[in-house]
Structures are given as C-alpha cells and as structure tokens.
Amino acid sequence: MITSHILGYPRIGRARELKFALERYWASGGDQNARLLHDVRCELCMEGWDVQRAAGMDYVTVGDFSLYDHVLSTLELMGCMPVRLRQLSCDKLASYFAAARGGSAGAAMDMKKWFNTNYHYMVPEYSSGMEFDPGDGRWLAEEIDMAQAAGHRVKASILGPITLLWLGKERDGLLNRLELLPGLVDAYVHLLSLMLARGVEWIQVEEPIASLDMPDLWAGAMHAAYDVLSRRSPRLLLTSYYSFPSGCFDILCQLPVSGLHVDFTRNFRLGALRCFPRDMVLSAGAVDGRHVWSCDLSATARILDRARDMARLDDRLWVSTSCSLMHVPVDAATEAAVSMSVRPMLSFAIQKAGEVAALKIRLTHGNAGSAISHASPSRSFKPAVGFGTEDLQLTPRRKLGYADRARLQRSALGLPVLPTTTVGSFPQTPRLRQLRVLLRRGSIRLQSYMGAIRAEIEHIVRRQAELGMDVLVHGEVERGDMVEYFGESMDGFVITRHGWVQSYGSRCAKPPIIAHDVSFVRPMTLYWASYASKLTNLPMKGMVTGPTTIVCWSFARRDQSYQEVSLQVARALRLEVELLGSSGVGIIQIDEPALREGLPLQRAMRRRYLAWAADAFGVACSGTSPCVQIHTHICYSELGDVLQTMSDMDADVVSIEAARSNMSPLALLRGFHKGVGPGVFDVHSPQLPSQEAMASRITAALGIVPPENLWVNPDCGLKTRTWEQVNAALSSMRLAVDDVKERLRIGSGALPRQA
Structure with missing residues (x-):
C-alpha cells in the first residue's frame, strides 16, 4: 500500500499564536508566561497532528x-549549544x-538564510574539543x-548530523568541523535509541545538504555517519529537499537507510530512478511545499506512476510534500476576500495535505475522481504586459561608470567622510500597527491616518537630525x-488577510501573491519621500x-520564470525610481x-x-541621473556567493549585515x-551595543575599506526595535564615528547640520 505523509507543518498557528506567546514571554518573563508558552506549543503541535490525521496521512x-x-x-x-553560552545561570x-x-551574557548566535529560502536559522558554533551531551531528548x-x-x-523528524555540521562555523582553534563528527554521531545514536525505545517506527532524518553540490569529503562523511546510525535506531528516511539531489543521488542510494525522500518538484530526473535499490522506500516530494498554487x-499522478514503474516500487512508494509546509500559510479557506478568479x-x-491524500487515492485506485477536479482548477493567466530578455537591449543602463558617478555624487551631496545613515525602517510602534488596523476596518478616515503618519515622519526626521545622522530616511x-x-x-498582486509565514522566531511575513502581469499604477513612495x-x-x-x-x-x-516576473517588476520600479x-x-x-537566497542550489545554474538579477536591478535604476546615488542592501546571507554580482550592479553603495556575523564579512x-557600509550593530538583539564596540568595528573596517568609501550604519532596518533602543544605539554610533575620526585624524568635510 502507498503511504502518505508530509515533512512538516507550519509552526506559527492560524492566528500567529506562537508569535504572541513568544513576545509576551520576552517582554515579561516569569513562570506564568513560560507555562503559557509551553501550553501554546502543545496546542499548536496537537492542531498540526489533527490536521494531518484528518487529511488522511x-x-x-x-x-x-x-x-x-x-x-x-x-x-x-544534541547538547552542542555554543560553549560561550553553556555556563549561563x-x-x-x-x-x-x-x-x-543575545543578552547580558553575550552576543546572539550568527543568523543566516536557510538554503534558498527567506527563513533564517541560527548558525552553529563549533569549538576544538567540543563535547556533546544529548541527555534525555527532553522536548522531542x-x-x-x-x-x-x-x-x-508517529514519524519523528530531526535535522541530520552532516547538515548540522555543514551549517556551522569553526571557532576557538577548530580547523575542520568534521573532526567533531564521531562525537556528534554518538550523540545521535543515543537519541535514536531513545526514540526506538518509545516505539517510533520511522525517523525522518533531514539532510538538505544533499541537494547542494556536496564535496566528496562530506559525501564520505555522510556514508560513515549513517553506517553507525543505522545499527541501533528506528527505520531511517533520509530526507533532502528544495531540489532533486542530482549530484549525489547515487551516493544516497548506497547508504544503509530504509528510505529516501527526494524533491519531485524542482530539477527532478526521472531517469535517475532506474537503479533505485529494491529494498528502499522512495518518498516522492510531489506536492510543492514552497508555493501556494494548487497541485x-x-x-x-502520471509522473508518480512513471516513477513507480521505473524504480519497480510497488508498495515502497510514499507520497509527500516536497519540503516542510513551514514556508506556506496555514489555510486558504480563510481568504474569503481574495478574488474568485x-x-x-x-x-x-491544510489544502496541500489534502492533495497528498488525493494523490495516494489516485495511485491506489487509479482515479481520484472529484478530488482531482476540485484540486486542479484551470489556470487563467493571460500575459498582457510581458517584458523579456529581448527588452533588456532597449533599456539603457546608467550612463557613466562608478568612478565618474562617484565624483559627481561627492560634489552634489557634500557628505562627510564616514557618513552615518540607517538602512531604512524605524520602529513600528503598537500605535502605528493599530492605526493600520483601524484604517483597514474603516474606523478612521484616510485623512486622519495620513495626518498621523506625517506626524510620525516629522518625529523621525527631527530625531535623526538631533542624533547627528548625515543621511536621513523617512x-x-x-x-x-x-x-x-x-x-x-x-x-498583478493579490494580498491575503491571513497568509502569514515564519521568517524566524516571532518574526512573520505575509508574502503577496503574484497572480497576473505586474505593472506600475501610481507613485508608491514619492509622496512620503x-x-x-x-x-x-540634510540629504x-x-x-x-x-x-x-x-x-x-x-x-x-508558475506560468512564467522568475526572470520574466522580475523584469516586469523592475520595469514598474524603474518609473518609481525615476520619479524619485x-x-x-x-x-x-x-x-x-x-539576492543571495534566490541563488540556485546547484552551482551550474x-x-x-546572477546575470538576470543584476539586469533587473539595472532596469530598476536605469532612469536615474548619474548624480543620484543608488544604494542597495543585503543581509543574513553568504556574502561571498554574490559579492561580485553586487560589484557589477549599477549601485554606488552597498550596506551589509556584519555585526551579527562578528564582522566576518569584512x-x-x-x-x-x-x-560599502558594514553594519556596526545587530538590530535583532535586545542587547544594546556599546560605543566602544562600534568604534572597534569601524576601525576594523577602515583596515580594509578606504575612508572615502566607508559608510557607517546598522546591520538592517530598525522596525523591530523600541525607540529607547534606537535612540541609545544611534547615539552610540554617532559618538563612535566621531571618536574614530578624532583618533585616526580622519577629516570630516561635513555639511552644516540643519534640521
């Protein structure tokens, strides 16, 4: 019989219950809020399991x-939290x-984007001689x-040891984190034996590293690890996702595991299944867990039928989602306001779990009947706007090269050496969020809302000038x-009411849906700027x-490539940037x-x-005068993968997250x-940065970046911070710049400051 399952379910809850429970705990602490957080966790877990069972998993x-x-x-x-944080009381x-x-005990762990998604993970820190202590596997x-x-x-899910090591970084004298693999594998063996004792049948061991171009050394480490893990554990379903693991599929088929899960929705190679082992389960990630369109x-089902025949699977075929459903909202049935088109x-x-169940029915009985017709309505995309690669030849790029633009901009802007600025956003206070809710409900008039926003902008502009910022934002x-x-x-966009997904922790986003061709309608930022x-x-x-x-x-x-859609968006933005x-x-x-998270997992692609992403950026800013200084920003990414592209883009200044990464991007x-503006303080930690720490970071940056090219800014936007935190951080940043200038005798050439 075919088996159905999903790889994971959204954590945040239908109404973002996890977000609000977390923020209550962080704001007030205490046993009562800790118990409330525990209760919310239990309720959300139970709700997800009930959904899966009701769907027929x-x-x-x-x-x-x-x-x-x-x-x-x-x-x-696994008992491998950073050594520097293990002694907390x-x-x-x-x-x-x-x-x-972060907090009084020290800086937060580094944070990076999870593979090619907008989810952020905490980067493991591995030290020489590090020991692992899995204990009793408490929460699992x-x-x-x-x-x-x-x-x-129950099928238990756990991130695998090879990926856990791959994602980390070496510290404190460790030269190669694979040196720690034997101890880490022992910790996994202990945990897996505990799950075996609890009667768990299957362990979904997630190794998304397999979808990358995995180096031979790491492929060998994977084989060595699973030789040990398979000896004393429940049955192991080795799981990769976000792309079919073309580069190492043959290696995965040789591992001593009971099954493989692979992504059928991205770069799938049917022919690779010809040599699939006769004693392994194949879990087919056939329902795309990363977009919101019906399957x-x-x-x-036809693809799955061919896969079943190709690999001679019979009842060894499992049907699943391509990846965890953490990347999509919970329930499309709540979106009553979305157009019926x-x-x-x-x-x-919830609907994707139903699609997995419908596929199982189709493959088991040969026809899913009404389930198929209901889940697969006809598409109604009718391209009208267009904008493809041929249009790039008709779109002029910026007229001068960077060196010539820089001379014009220095003359036009008159900025000091080491100019200070922020990345864009300022605190989104409860009052501002409430204003948007009231406007959406019709409880206040647009005129009143606009007046309140103007008053807030006045406060932000005045406060930046008082704090000594050189370039302001609204x-x-x-x-x-x-x-x-x-x-x-x-x-061309559809906006949902409840389509929230988790970015990290309590941070959630509500991605819009691109349903039609994208085009410019009216100025978007011009009035406020x-x-x-x-x-x-001041500028x-x-x-x-x-x-x-x-x-x-x-x-x-789904009926156009990301390249085509990006160029449509770029053309709309070009009009906005030109107006500004x-x-x-x-x-x-x-x-x-x-920019980095859109990067394909396989290097050949x-x-x-990167070429069309740079082209799209070039289209967006192609209507500006060379005297206009174009900035861009990237954060929480592997900068080395895209730095050359950022150098080639038509930007004049690039701000990057650096403080959270302990200035390693320098x-x-x-x-x-x-x-370039390497961030000098972490905006996602409640820990207030000191003037001395920021001065040290600026000095370190000056050892690499010439003073005339260096900007001073935070890691990212300030929307999640309180005004108290923002005032303290920006005041210290200004003082740090002045201290460095005086100590290193760097000229100012400053504009007169006028609010």
Whole structure:
C-alpha cells in the first residue's frame, strides 16, 4: 500500500499564536508566561497532528515544531549549544532564547538564510574539543509521548548530523568541523535509541545538504555517519529537499537507510530512478511545499506512476510534500476576500495535505475522481504586459561608470567622510500597527491616518537630525512590510488577510501573491519621500524594495520564470525610481536582501540567475541621473556567493549585515571598489551595543575599506526595535564615528547640520 505523509507543518498557528506567546514571554518573563508558552506549543503541535490525521496521512510528523528555530532546537537536543553560552545561570528556556537573541551574557548566535529560502536559522558554533551531551531528548520525547497518547502513528523528524555540521562555523582553534563528527554521531545514536525505545517506527532524518553540490569529503562523511546510525535506531528516511539531489543521488542510494525522500518538484530526473535499490522506500516530494498554487493532481499522478514503474516500487512508494509546509500559510479557506478568479487556485498547508491524500487515492485506485477536479482548477493567466530578455537591449543602463558617478555624487551631496545613515525602517510602534488596523476596518478616515503618519515622519526626521545622522530616511512607517507594501501598490498582486509565514522566531511575513502581469499604477513612495525631504536640509534617502527581493519574497506565478516576473517588476520600479530622482531625492536605496537566497542550489545554474538579477536591478535604476546615488542592501546571507554580482550592479553603495556575523564579512571586502557600509550593530538583539564596540568595528573596517568609501550604519532596518533602543544605539554610533575620526585624524568635510 502507498503511504502518505508530509515533512512538516507550519509552526506559527492560524492566528500567529506562537508569535504572541513568544513576545509576551520576552517582554515579561516569569513562570506564568513560560507555562503559557509551553501550553501554546502543545496546542499548536496537537492542531498540526489533527490536521494531518484528518487529511488522511498515514503518519503524523513529530519534531518539526520549534519555539524559535529548528537548527537551534537540534543544537539544544544534541547538547552542542555554543560553549560561550553553556555556563549561563538561567534556566534552559532563557538560555535557549539568549543564544537566539543575545543578552547580558553575550552576543546572539550568527543568523543566516536557510538554503534558498527567506527563513533564517541560527548558525552553529563549533569549538576544538567540543563535547556533546544529548541527555534525555527532553522536548522531542515529550512531543512523541503527546502524539502517541492522542492515538497518532508517529514519524519523528530531526535535522541530520552532516547538515548540522555543514551549517556551522569553526571557532576557538577548530580547523575542520568534521573532526567533531564521531562525537556528534554518538550523540545521535543515543537519541535514536531513545526514540526506538518509545516505539517510533520511522525517523525522518533531514539532510538538505544533499541537494547542494556536496564535496566528496562530506559525501564520505555522510556514508560513515549513517553506517553507525543505522545499527541501533528506528527505520531511517533520509530526507533532502528544495531540489532533486542530482549530484549525489547515487551516493544516497548506497547508504544503509530504509528510505529516501527526494524533491519531485524542482530539477527532478526521472531517469535517475532506474537503479533505485529494491529494498528502499522512495518518498516522492510531489506536492510543492514552497508555493501556494494548487497541485495539478492528474499530471503529478502520471509522473508518480512513471516513477513507480521505473524504480519497480510497488508498495515502497510514499507520497509527500516536497519540503516542510513551514514556508506556506496555514489555510486558504480563510481568504474569503481574495478574488474568485484566484481563490480556487490557492493551496496552503491544510489544502496541500489534502492533495497528498488525493494523490495516494489516485495511485491506489487509479482515479481520484472529484478530488482531482476540485484540486486542479484551470489556470487563467493571460500575459498582457510581458517584458523579456529581448527588452533588456532597449533599456539603457546608467550612463557613466562608478568612478565618474562617484565624483559627481561627492560634489552634489557634500557628505562627510564616514557618513552615518540607517538602512531604512524605524520602529513600528503598537500605535502605528493599530492605526493600520483601524484604517483597514474603516474606523478612521484616510485623512486622519495620513495626518498621523506625517506626524510620525516629522518625529523621525527631527530625531535623526538631533542624533547627528548625515543621511536621513523617512522611516517607512507607512509600510507594514517592505514587500507587501509594493504589492499593494502595483497591478498583478493579490494580498491575503491571513497568509502569514515564519521568517524566524516571532518574526512573520505575509508574502503577496503574484497572480497576473505586474505593472506600475501610481507613485508608491514619492509622496512620503518628498514630504520628508521638505522637513530638512540634510540629504534624504528614498527607499524602494528591489525587483529580485519582491519576487523572491512573494509567491510568484508558475506560468512564467522568475526572470520574466522580475523584469516586469523592475520595469514598474524603474518609473518609481525615476520619479524619485527627478523630484530632487539625491540618494535612493533599492534593497536587494533576497539576492543571495534566490541563488540556485546547484552551482551550474547560478551564473544565469546572477546575470538576470543584476539586469533587473539595472532596469530598476536605469532612469536615474548619474548624480543620484543608488544604494542597495543585503543581509543574513553568504556574502561571498554574490559579492561580485553586487560589484557589477549599477549601485554606488552597498550596506551589509556584519555585526551579527562578528564582522566576518569584512575579509571579503578587500578590493571592493564601491561605497560599502558594514553594519556596526545587530538590530535583532535586545542587547544594546556599546560605543566602544562600534568604534572597534569601524576601525576594523577602515583596515580594509578606504575612508572615502566607508559608510557607517546598522546591520538592517530598525522596525523591530523600541525607540529607547534606537535612540541609545544611534547615539552610540554617532559618538563612535566621531571618536574614530578624532583618533585616526580622519577629516570630516561635513555639511552644516540643519534640521
């Protein structure tokens, strides 16, 4: 019989219950809030399992839930939290969050994007001689017991040891983190034996590293690890996702595991199944867990039929989602306000579990009948706008090279050496969020809302001038989200009411859906940027989200390539950027924080992606004068993978996250010939940065970046911080710059400061 399951379920809850429970605990602490957080966790786990059973899954997945991040939770489970944080005197829950968010005990762990997604994970820290202590598998054991007590058939999920090591970084004299593999494998053996004793039948061991171009050394390490793990454990389902593991599929087939899960939705190679082992289960990730469009069940069932025949699977075929459903919202049935031209095509987590069940029925009985016709409505995309690669030849790039532009901009802007600025957003206070809710409900008039936003912008502009910032921003207070705001303002997007997904911890985003061709409708940022500019004589930076980021952080349509959609968005943004420049805004930031996460997992496919991403950026800023300084921003990514592309793009200044990464990106900037702003304080930690620490970071940057090219800014936007934290951090940043200038005798050439 064919088996159905999913790899994981959204953690945040239908109404973001996890977010609010976390923020209550962080704000007030205490035993009562800790108990409330525990209760919310239990309720969300039970709800996810009930959904899976109601949909007809043969196993419910246990262990996919995490209070902050599943990598961090795995580190805690294996007893390999950072050595520098192991001596904290607080309880385990507080210690766990101290690692994620920082605090009095030290800086938070580094944070990076999870493979090619917008989810962020905590980067493991490995030290020489590090020991592992898995203990009793506390939280995973509790979840297994809960699920079994509720009558569920359990498949436990855990991040695998090879990926856990791959994601980390060496510290404190460790030269090669694979040196730690034997001890880590022993910890896994201990944990797996505990699950075996609890009657768990299957362990979903996740090794997404297998979808990368895995080096031979790591492939050998995987074989050695699973030789040991398979001896004393439940049956192991080795799981890869986000792309079919073409480069190492043959290696995976030789591992001593009971089954493989592979992604059938991205780069799938049917012919690779010809030599699939006769004694292994094949779990087919056939329902795409990364987009919100309904599955074409008839076409997918035909592919699965061919796979079953090719690999001679019979009842060894499992049907699943391509990856965890943590990347999609919970329930499309709640989106009553979405147009009926789009709503029948939407499929969120609950619907995707139903699609998995429908595929099982089709493959078992030969016809899923009404389930197929219901889940696969006809598509209604009718391209009208267009904009393909041939249009690039008709779109002029910026007229001068960087060196010539830089000379013009220095003359036009008159900025000091080491100019200070922020990345864009300022605190999204409860009052601002409430104003947007009231406007949406019709409880206040648009005129009143606009007045309140203008007053907040006035406060932000005045406060920046008082703090001594050299280049100001208007604060983005009119935007709930940097992508959704532009989706609301352009044609072609659908905005949901409840389509939340987790970015990390309590941070959630509501990605817009690109359902039609994208086009410019009206100015999106011009009014607010122009209003803010009139409040000061200091330079005001216009803020626009870039085309690649808008597409990567949306649920894009499936009948066009990302390249085509990005170029449509770029053409719409070009009109906006041109309007900003012609209105007198002398600095415009076109954010591209998603540039790295859009990078294909296989290196052979990367050059083409990076070329069209740079082209899209070039289209967006192609209408500006060379006197207008174009900034961009990237954060929480492997900078080395995209730095050359950022150098080739038509930007003049690049700001990057660096403080959270302990300034490690600085080493990559040697020889970078454009303006650059390595962040000097972490904006996602409640820990307030000291003036001395920031001065040290600026000094370190000056050892690599010439003073005339160096900008000083935070890691990222300030929307998640309180005003108290922002005031203290920016004041210290200003003092740190002045201290470094005086100590190193760097000239100022500053503009007169006028508010």
